[in-house]
Amino acid sequence: MTWPDSLPVAQVRIARPTDQLDEVVRFYVDGLGLRELARFENHAGYDGVMVGLPGADYHLEFTSHVDGSPGAAPSAENLLVLYFAGEAAMADVVRRLGVFGAEPVEAENPYWAATGGVAFPDPDGWIVMLVPQPVF
Incomplete structure (x- = not known):
């Protein structure tokens, strides 16, 4: 199946903040088994890591900000x-x-x-x- 012509998306990223960047990355990479795809530091006060399945078409991004991040997960249904x-x-x-x-x-x-x-x-x-x- 391919993306519809009306929505020619090349990549999908789900991004969210965390105050525990190293621990979250360890969970998704060492625990779950996803691969670290990319990492950045001090980009306008943000550090971040992208993890995903082989390739980069669908991936997760976790970021932390020098001033902190929003609180915990919103609900058990997320x-x-x-x-x-x-x-x-x-x-x-x-x-x-x-x-x-x-x-x-x-x-x-x-x-x-x-x-x-x-x-x-x-x-x-x-x-x-x-x-x-x-x-x-």
Whole structure:
């Protein structure tokens, strides 16, 4: 599937601030297994790190500002959902997160447990939902 002609997007970035940049990056890279794609320091008072899957078409950016960042995650329903190609692939990531020291939490919405999803909070409390198979 390709992007529609009416929206010729080349990259997608989801960005958010944190006051725990190093810990958040460790969670997503060492714990979850994403790759660090790029990093910058002192850009107008901001430091940041982009992490993602292979390639840079879809990635996350975490930033911290010299004056601090907004507070904690807004709710337990703000999710980053990662769909896997089967339970075995997901189980490897769940094990790695456990070794990393991350503890799963109960999802707010029972839909996720019914689909076999496992929720992990990152150091800021944002939820990463791992689901064993794609929905479509």
